[in-house]
Amino acid sequence: MLALPGIVLGVTMLLFVGMVAFVAKEQKAGERTVLRGFRAWLDRVLGAVIAFIRQIIKTINISFVYVVHQLRHAMAAAIAPRPRKRKQQDKLEYQRTDNHLSSMHDHKADTALTEAQKKKLRNKKLEERF
Numbered sequence: 397m398l399a400l401p402g403i404v405l406g407v408t409m410l411l412f413v414g415m416v417a418f419v420a421k422e423q424k425a426g427e428r429t430v431l432r433g434f435r436a437w438l439d440r441v442l443g444a445v446i447a448f449i450r451q452i453i454k455t456i457n458i459s460f461v462y463v464v465h466q467l468r469h470a471m472a473a474a475i476a477p478r479p480r481k482r483k484q485q486d487k488l489e490y491q492r493t494d495n496h497l498s499s500m501h502d503h504k505a506d507t508a509l510t511e512a513q514k515k516k517l518r519n520k521k522l523e524e525r526f
Contacts, residue, residue, distance in 0.1 A: 418430075
């Protein structure tokens, strides 16, 4: 029972050592000797896959930094909100027109009660109520 895992381990180690020796020999020679076209195609494909994975990791990293920034901003705003500067708004100036509404406004201003009259009327209404 123990012989099978030992055999698998031995074969795997021999294959690994053989591949390391083979790659070392090719590097020393400076060129590939076996399956040149396939290995060149495989290099291109794996290069594109690695570039795609790096792009995904970069996007995730930028997103994470943005989320952390937003959280820090929200916490800072919750702890110490800054007062907003408000723009000076121009006061609206109305043009004087001569129509029914302006005459109603003038009549209202002319017939308005004084403060003493308002107080007297308020007291009278309160007495009637109770």
